Each structure stands twice: as structure tokens, then as C-alpha cells.
Amino acid sequence: MDYFRPLSIEEALGLAQQPGRLFLAGGTDLSLHMREGRINPLGLIDLGKIAELKEIRLEGEWLEIGSMTTFYDLGQSDLIRKQAKALWQACQTMGSPQIRHQATIGGNLGNCSPAADGLPPLLALGAEVELVSARGRERVLLADLLKRTPLLESGTLIKGFLIPLQGWDSGFAKLGRRQALAIARLSTAFALKRQDGVALEVRAAFGAVGRRAFLSEPLAQSLSGRVLNESWLEDAVKGSQNAVAEALGSRASAPYKRVAVGGVVRQALKTMLGGGNHDGD
Amino acid sequence: MKKRGVGIGCTWYGTGYGNGFPDVSSAFLEIHDDGSATVLTGAIDVGQGSSTVYAQIVAEELGLKPEDITVVTGDTDVAPDSGTTAATRQTYNTGNAVLRAVRQAKGKLQAYAARTFSCTTPEGIELKDGYIGVKGDPSRRMPLGEMVSTARLQGERFISAESFTAQTTPVNMENGQGAPYWPYAFGCQAAEVEVDTETGIVRVLKIVAAHDVGKAINPTQVEGQIAGGVAQGLGYALLEQVELKEGKIQNPALSSYLIPTALDVPEIESIIIEETESSGPYGAKGLGEPAMLPVVAAVINAIDDAVGVRITSLPATPEKILAALAEKEPERR
Numbered sequence: 146m147d148y149f150r151p152l153s154i155e156e157a158l159g160l161a162q163q164p165g166r167l168f169l170a171g172g173t174d175l176s177l178h179m180r181e182g183r184i185n186p187l188g189l190i191d192l193g194k195i196a197e198l199k200e201i202r203l204e205g206e207w208l209e210i211g212s213m214t215t216f217y218d219l220g221q222s223d224l225i226r227k228q229a230k231a232l233w234q235a236c237q238t239m240g241s242p243q244i245r246h247q248a249t250i251g252g253n254l255g256n257c258s259p260a261a262d263g264l265p266p267l268l269a270l271g272a273e274v275e276l277v278s279a280r281g282r283e284r285v286l287l288a289d290l291l292k293r294t295p296l297l298e299s300g301t302l303i304k305g306f307l308i309p310l311q312g313w314d315s316g317f318a319k320l321g322r323r324q325a326l327a328i329a330r331l332s333t334a335f336a337l338k339r340q341d342g343v344a345l346e347v348r349a350a351f352g353a354v355g356r357r358a359f360l361s362e363p364l365a366q367s368l369s370g371r372v373l374n375e376s377w378l379e380d381a382v383k384g385s386q387n388a389v390a391e392a393l394g395s396r397a398s399a400p401y402k403r404v405a406v407g408g409v410v411r412q413a414l415k416t417m418l419g420g421g422n423h424d425g426d
Numbered sequence: 427m428k429k430r431g432v433g434i435g436c437t438w439y440g441t442g443y444g445n446g447f448p449d450v451s452s453a454f455l456e457i458h459d460d461g462s463a464t465v466l467t468g469a470i471d472v473g474q475g476s477s478t479v480y481a482q483i484v485a486e487e488l489g490l491k492p493e494d495i496t497v498v499t500g501d502t503d504v505a506p507d508s509g510t511t512a513a514t515r516q517t518y519n520t521g522n523a524v525l526r527a528v529r530q531a532k533g534k535l536q537a538y539a540a541r542t543f544s545c546t547t548p549e550g551i552e553l554k555d556g557y558i559g560v561k562g563d564p565s566r567r568m569p570l571g572e573m574v575s576t577a578r579l580q581g582e583r584f585i586s587a588e589s590f591t592a593q594t595t596p597v598n599m600e601n602g603q604g605a606p607y608w609p610y611a612f613g614c615q616a617a618e619v620e621v622d623t624e625t626g627i628v629r630v631l632k633i634v635a636a637h638d639v640g641k642a643i644n645p646t647q648v649e650g651q652i653a654g655g656v657a658q659g660l661g662y663a664l665l666e667q668v669e670l671k672e673g674k675i676q677n678p679a680l681s682s683y684l685i686p687t688a689l690d691v692p693e694i695e696s697i698i699i700e701e702t703e704s705s706g707p708y709g710a711k712g713l714g715e716p717a718m719l720p721v722v723a724a725v726i727n728a729i730d731d732a733v734g735v736r737i738t739s740l741p742a743t744p745e746k747i748l749a750a751l752a753e754k755e756p757e758r759r
Contacts, residue, residue, distance in 0.1 A: 202645035320625055320744075323665060326681075401626070401745045404752075408624025 147188035153195060154302065160190045161300040168192055168302060170213060170252030173244055194223070198304065199253070201225065208308040212251025216240070219250060229308055231266035231315035231334040234416070238319065239263070241326045251303040254287075257296050257357060260329040264291070264358035265378050266317050267306060268350035269334035275304040291357050313338050318404060318413035319352075329353045331402050333385065333413050344373050349385065354392045354402060361388040379413060385410040427623045430631070432729025434616045435720035440713045441514040442592045442609025448511075449592035451520035452506035453527040455484065455536055457584040461556060461571025463488055464496040465527065469520040471499060474654075474714060475647040476516040480524045482643055483707055484537035487528040488570065489553035506587070515592070517643065521707035522539030530586035538577050538584075543567075547549065568575030593705075609703045611716040613637040615656070617724035621732040623751060628664055628729060632723065634695045640703035640711040648713060652696045655717020661685040662718065663725040664741050665722035 147166070151157040160166060165187030169175060178184045192198055198213035201222050208228045210219070219225050220236030239245055239262040251261040254274070267287050276283045276288050278301040287306070290296065297303070315336040321327025332352035338345045347368040352358040364384040371377050389406040393399035443449040454466040465484050465583045471477040481495040498505055508520045536548035539558050545551060552561040559567020574584060597604040615635040619627050635652045642648045665684045669676040677683045702709035726737050735750035 320627070322684050323687055325687040327684075401748060404748055405625040405744065408622050408627075411624065 146186065148191065149188065150191045150194050154197065154277060154304065157190055157192060157195065157252050157302060158300070160188075161302070162279060163188065164299075166190055167363055168255070170246040170255060171215065172252075173240070173248040174252065174256040174258070174345065181373050188324045192251075192302075200305075203228075203310070206273070206310050210250060210306045210308070212254075212303040213249050214251075216248050216250065216253075217242070220245065228274065228310060229266065229270050229315065229411075230416075231269055231317035231336065232263065232308075233330075234317040235266045235319070235334070238321075238325075244326075250306065251418070254303055255297070257291075259356055259358070260332070260353040261358060262319065262329055262332060265334035265350035265352040266315065266331050267308070268358055268360050269315055269317075269336040269348045270308045270313065271311075271336070271348065273307045273309075275307060277302050277304050285401040288360050292397040311338065313346075313348075314417045316417040318409045318416070320409050330398075331389075331406055331409055332358075333406065335381070335410070335413050335417065337417060339373060342373050343366060344349065344371055349381075349388070351385070351389060351392065351406070354389050354406075361385075364388050373418065378411070378418065381414060382407040382410050428620050429623060429732045430484045430618065430620050431728045432616060432618050433724045433729070433731055434614060435723025435725075435727065436614045437612070437716050437719040437723055439514070439611045439613075439716045439719060441609060441611055441715075442607055443513055443515070444594050446594050449509065449515065449519060449594065450589055451508040451523040451591075452587070453480075453508070453520065453523040453587040454504075454506055455524070455527040455531050455573055455586045455588075457488065457570075458573035458622065459571055459578045459718075459730070461490070461569060462494045462496065463490065463528070463531075463576070464498060464655065465524055466498040466501075466505040467520055467524060468471060468502065468505050469499055469516045470511045472511050474511075474651060475644060476511065476517070476520065478647065479517050479521060479643050483521060483524050484528045486708075487532055487553070489523070489555055489557065490570070491556075491680050494556075503707075506589075509545025514714040514716065516712070518609065518703075518706050518711045519590060519592055520642070521710060522705075525707045526588035526590060527586045530588055531584045534582075534586075535574065535577075538582060539573055542573065542576070546548040578674055588719065598647065599734070609640070609705065609711045611638065611711060611713065612699075612701075612718055613716045615658045615720040615724045618726040619723070619725060619728040619732055621729055621747065623733060626747035626751070628725070628742065628744070630660060630664075630690075630692045630725060630728075632693045632695070633660075634697065635720070636697035636699055637713055637717060638699040638701050638711075639713050640706050641709035642698050643701050643708060643710050645698060648698055649697045651684040651713050652717045653691075653694050655714070655719075656694050658688050659692065659718040659721025660725070664743075665690075667741055667743045697750060713728075 149160050167186040169189040169191045198211040200211045216236045216239050219261040226233045250263050253261045272287045274287050313336045317334045319329040319332035334350045346366045349361045349364045385406050391402035457463045477497040478644045480497050481492040485492045512548045536551040540548045543560050545560050557567045558570045583725045595604045595605045618632045633656050703711040
């Protein structure tokens, strides 16, 4: 097997022209798949030396996150904490300290596990994804990208994520079997744009209920344009339970998850609504 | 909603192999001419600290420091068999063998020293603070190593071999009489839990664990064994489950067979009870297995206290708790 460590995106894309080569991000999923023999690439293109892919920065009306940013770096970033609270929260609990130092947000999307911790927050925050390949560049809403099969054409590199800065609050919570090193059995992220105690706009995302993380449009609509109060919260809980019940159908985990999501949603919303502190500090 | 509850669990547990099975531990020992000693035994220290306990026992008898004692274990070429590190038996059983061995070698040294110091009885010889001498007479003493060295030049060495067998009998199946185990361990633990009625998740907030160890030869290790037992018991109560499908284990890895992480283990308060076990070394008996036993009952009782449901199969998963709550309050669904 060949191993490459390009120093630029152009070089990486050139190397990806040969068939059978895969991009290597943090490798926390890829190396396991290889060890189990589920994939057998002819070559790995390690993206770890491309500095451009590791940046977190404000660019005009957008928060830009390079695909090779680790969960640890995101979880330590003041920018992420202030502008993308749900993502910041997800980065505190994903895996273990060792995994957070190694795993990247781009790899989280590339691997696209149903339980990927990074995706519900990015969905709720309205993130767009920047893709590059020898065919050119593309900017696409993450919510739209997640509806594609396959997720990415071969030779496509996830350059980064762009989160619009429009004064949204957000919150994340997940359900695992234990307090650390637990794969999410259920995760949720909510984002909220509010004014004078009214929820102007809402986004609600769920993970680990179905094949990929998704946004629930009906739930978001039912909660938008309403006064933020106890009954709004209870409707959010009930609406989430309905959304999860619908997504899971007759799966074995449905009887539990369709109830339990209520507690998870309550936890995600608590940090946003409790005390009315907008930036959650 | 998060609801809190408390519960207790008690245990009594027969330690050792039991039922008349030959439960034998052995030890070899030598007191060296540099004032140190070596004890050899087959007992394996798997992290619980048995080797430290043996060093402490030898040091206590010889008036030395534990760091003066070399403990050789696990080498079947040189060390005598002491059975398995199992059944909560190494402090008690092998501890007794080590104590017998060191007392045998010490007796020979005392007899030699009694002649050297013109003391009428070996019992009048005291080993203390690295010295050997006549009790109550500071003018007649010398460093331990010097005495052993002098003896060695005269062809005498202080070497011993000893063993200890736990006394048990099979139970008479007709009348239920007999002494199937000895000694018995006793313990009691209390758990405080918080149950989330929406997710069914149980967080254990605190465990208080009281265990009768006869005599805590090493109190820090006793606390460590209690903490380890509690952590393992929490896994038993809430997480651990072998998933079998057509005879094949479906979760043969620590990524899928889950045990508690450091974040899942609560504050643990240990209470050490020292009710002397007359047949044990300095009154000590074992703690290994008993420390994990009461956890399950304490946690399950605490869940019941918190939300009023009785979980009757392990582990007590969030699914089972939610299902039990739904059965109790049908309007939840």
C-alpha cells in the first residue's frame, strides 16, 4: 500500500486521480475499517500536513472551519464556543481525549456514521460544505449533501464547513450508554434565532435515528414564530418524539428512542433557554 | 424529570476454595546477612497488592522495613505453589503461609542470638528497627545483618519452608451440616442514584461501602479494592452484558462490551471494619470478591426508591427502566 503526505490541496487532488486511493483524515474510523478488512485501499493520502485545512476563522458573514480541524481544537476554540455552541458542546463529549485529539470534523462527515456527533450541530447551524475535486469546487448545504448517495464522488475532498453568522443560539445533547467513550445512541442539536422572547426561526437536527443525521423541517416549522415559554418547550419535546418515531418506524430501538429523545431534547434546549443568556457563557 | 433515591445491599461470602477442597499455600523464606529477607511464594499479585502484603508481614516480624523485603512470585522454578489468585484467598491463605515461614526462620535466628547474647530463652530476643538484641537491654544488641553474617561464617543460615491449609469440610447433603468455607467476609453498601424518568438513564452519585476485613494490613489497598469492586459492581448492575447469537458472542470487544469509565464511577466512601479473624494473619481476611457483591442490590434498591420500579434482570438498562415506568404509569405512552 502506498502512503502520501501532500503539502497542498492541489497536490492531494492530483494524487487522488489514481484509482484505489483514499484520503486519510484523523484515521479513527478508517484505520479500524482497514484492520477489519472492510476496505483495502491501494494508497492513503494523508491530509495532516495541509495547513490550510486546519484553520478556524471568521470570514465576512461566515465562520469557516477547515476539514482537518480536530474535535479537540474545536472544543478549545472561543470562536466555536461563541458562534457555534452546539458544535462546541458536541466536541466536549465525543469519544475520549485521545480520540478528540486525533479525529477531525471533516472525517466525521466523510465516514458519515449514523451516530456521527459533529453532524447534528452542523445541520442545526445551517452549515454549508465546501468540496473540491479535479472537476472543480462546489458549495452545498450540508442538509442537501446528506441526501446524496453516494455521499461523495470518488476523488472529492472535503475542504471545510461554512457556518452563517446570523445570531443563532444553539445547543446539543446526546444519549450514550455511559459518560465517556460512548457512541451516541441518540443525539440532537437545536438552533434558534430569537427576538423579544419569540422564536423567530428554529432548526432541529437528530443523529443516530436512521441512516444519517437529518433536519426535521415539520418540527422546525411548528416551533417557529412562537413565544418561548413552557408550552413551547413541551411542544418541542413532543414534536421530537413524533419526529423520531416516524424516522425509526418499526426498528427494534424505536420503542425506547422515541420516548427517550424527549429527555435529550430537554437537555439540549436547557442550555439555550435557561436564564436567557444568549451566548450561553 | 430526574429523581433521586437511596438503597442498600448486604453481603456475606465464604472465601477460599471451600468444601474441603485442598486449599494450600506455601512459602520459602531466607533472612540474609545484609539485613534483608527474601520470601518466595507462588501467589500472583494481579494488581490487588498481595506482594506488598507479604513484604509487610515479613518486615513486621523481623523488625525491618517493607522495602527491605524481596518478594519473589510467579516463578515456578523457584517458588512453591500457593494456588490461584482467586476466591478472595491470597491475603488470608498465603498471608498465613508467609507468616508461618517468617516465624520459623525468625525462631532459628532468635535461638542463635540467644546463645550469642547469653540470653536464657529465644523468646527473650527481640527484632526491632533493624536490630536484634535482648528485650529490655539496649547494651546487648547488634544490627540484624551483622548477627546473620556472623552466623553464616559459622555455617548457619536462616531458611524456612512453610505452608498453610484452610480448614473446611464438605457439606453433609443429608443434614446440611459442615463448615464449607472459612473465613466468611461481611459487607454492606449504600448507593445514591439519580434516575432520568425521560431517558431511563441511571447516574450513581455516591456509594458508601463498609467491609469487615478482619485487620487492614494495608488500609490504602483495602480502599483500592473497595473502589475496584464498586466499579466492577456498577458495570454488573448497569452495563455489562454478553450478547449471544447462535452461541457466538456478538460483543467480544471493550468497545461493545461496556464497562464503567472514570466518569461513570461516583464518589466512593470506604468504611473499614476490623473484627479480628482469629485464624488469619494478624486477624486479616480477604476482601477481593465481596467488595463487588453488594453494589447490584444497593443500586437496584436505589432505583426502586427513586422511581418505584423493580428491575429484576441485569443489567438495569435505560430501556428496561422506561419499559417498567410505562407499565406502572400507562398514561406515559
